Amino acid sequence: MLKKNVFCVICVMLLVLGPFCLYANGQQDADGSGTVKIGATIYKFDDNYMSFVRKAFEKAAVGKVDLLLADSMNDQSKQNDQIDTYIVKGVKALAINLVDPAAAGTVVEKARKADVPIIFFNKEPAADVLKSYDKCWYAGITSREFAVMEGELIVDAWKSNPKLDKNNDGVIQYVMLKGEPGHADAEVRTTASIETVEAAGISVEQLELQTGMWDSSKGKDLMETWLAKYDDKIEFVIANNDAMALGAVEALKAAGYFSGDKYMPVVGVDGIPEAVELIKKGQMLGTVLNDPKSLGVATFDLVQNVANGRDPLAGTKWTFGKNKDVRVSCVKITKDNLDLAVEAYSD
Ligand code: GAL
Numbered sequence: 028m029l030k031k032n033v034f035c036v037i038c039v040m041l042l043v044l045g046p047f048c049l050y051a052n053g054q055q056d057a058d059g060s061g062t063v064k065i066g067a068t069i070y071k072f073d074d075n076y077m078s079f080v081r082k083a084f085e086k087a088a089v090g091k092v093d094l095l096l097a098d099s100m101n102d103q104s105k106q107n108d109q110i111d112t113y114i115v116k117g118v119k120a121l122a123i124n125l126v127d128p129a130a131a132g133t134v135v136e137k138a139r140k141a142d143v144p145i146i147f148f149n150k151e152p153a154a155d156v157l158k159s160y161d162k163c164w165y166a167g168i169t170s171r172e173f174a175v176m177e178g179e180l181i182v183d184a185w186k187s188n189p190k191l192d193k194n195n196d197g198v199i200q201y202v203m204l205k206g207e208p209g210h211a212d213a214e215v216r217t218t219a220s221i222e223t224v225e226a227a228g229i230s231v232e233q234l235e236l237q238t239g240m241w242d243s244s245k246g247k248d249l250m251e252t253w254l255a256k257y258d259d260k261i262e263f264v265i266a267n268n269d270a271m272a273l274g275a276v277e278a279l280k281a282a283g284y285f286s287g288d289k290y291m292p293v294v295g296v297d298g299i300p301e302a303v304e305l306i307k308k309g310q311m312l313g314t315v316l317n318d319p320k321s322l323g324v325a326t327f328d329l330v331q332n333v334a335n336g337r338d339p340l341a342g343t344k345w346t347f348g349k350n351k352d353v354r355v356s357c358v359k360i361t362k363d364n365l366d367l368a369v370e371a372y373s374d
Pocket residue numbers: 074075076077149150206210212241267268269270296297317
């Protein structure tokens with residue numbers, strides 16, 4: 028009799044507590060109907076670097092959460108709609124790669140109303156927006172460190188190769204391909220790369236600075252225009268990312284560069300496979316490795332935790348900086364350590 032009673036009590040406990048135990052493990056939704064739902068957006072799927080971040084994020088999510096993932100197609104109002112839909116569908120957390128960093132406040136208000144936590148990633152919201160909602164955090168990169176390293180690539184090349192000063196005036200005549208204006212990474216890469224060069228005692232003259240919006244074909248168009256205007260007065264091409272550098276190299280090749288002694292130093296940021304190929308061929312000087320796996324995994328770790336009501340960093344290897352932010356660090360890449368970039372961008 029006693030045995031029978033104990034057995035019944037255990038059965039009842041299993042029935043009642045079972046779903047909660049599973050929920051606590053992050054395997055099951057509160058209503059016991061399936062895995063925890065997470066809503067994620069990427070600002071546009073056809074951004075080179077973000078396509079690798081997405082791959083790492085999706086891979087980390089397999090079997091762990093019910094992931095809803097949308098391409099915001101570079102349209103903030105589309106992204107706002109996607110977020111509304113996610114909230115209606117009952118997501119337990121959001122991982123948002125903003126289209127427009129300035130839209131962070133609007134997104135926070137949506138999440139706050141629905142009491143849903145958010146992990147922003149790659150496009151950094153203003154610090155006061157992050158502070159304004161206790162359930163929002165940021166995963167990104169050490170923006171300034173990337174910019175300084177890009178500057179150091181320029182300094183090293185300039186100091187070790189006097190021929191780069193084509194007109195022998197001791198000044199670097201450069202053109203700058205800027206990423207998206209208002210994007211923290213683009214702003215700081217544009218200024219801090221040059222500040223680093225100047226801090227090394229090198230004078231610079233900016234011939235052109237325009238935005239190529241992180242995009243190869245825009246980089247190519249701008250470079251064509253600048254070559255038509257300045258031809259070999261340009262001594263350095265500085266791009267905020269590899270995609271735009273790739274476009275510039277295409278324009279340079281079409282104008283006869285990289286054959287005979289017609290040369291142009293080009294630097295970028297990211298370390299994408301196409302840039303690695305160009306560095307190998309001597310058609311790009313170097314880049315700064317932006318490790319997409321680390322960002323994808325960090326974003327997933329945080330969003331999975333908060334979706335399950337845990338501390339964002341619980342059980343992860345990440346730590347916060349000053350402003351509820353996790354930052355992935357960088358490495359300078361030249362022809363001597365290409366393997367690091369190859370590894371970071373492999374599956
Ligand atoms: C940067 C990256 C760029 C571009 C951008 C998108 O960190 O270097 O290539 O992907 O993010 O926001």
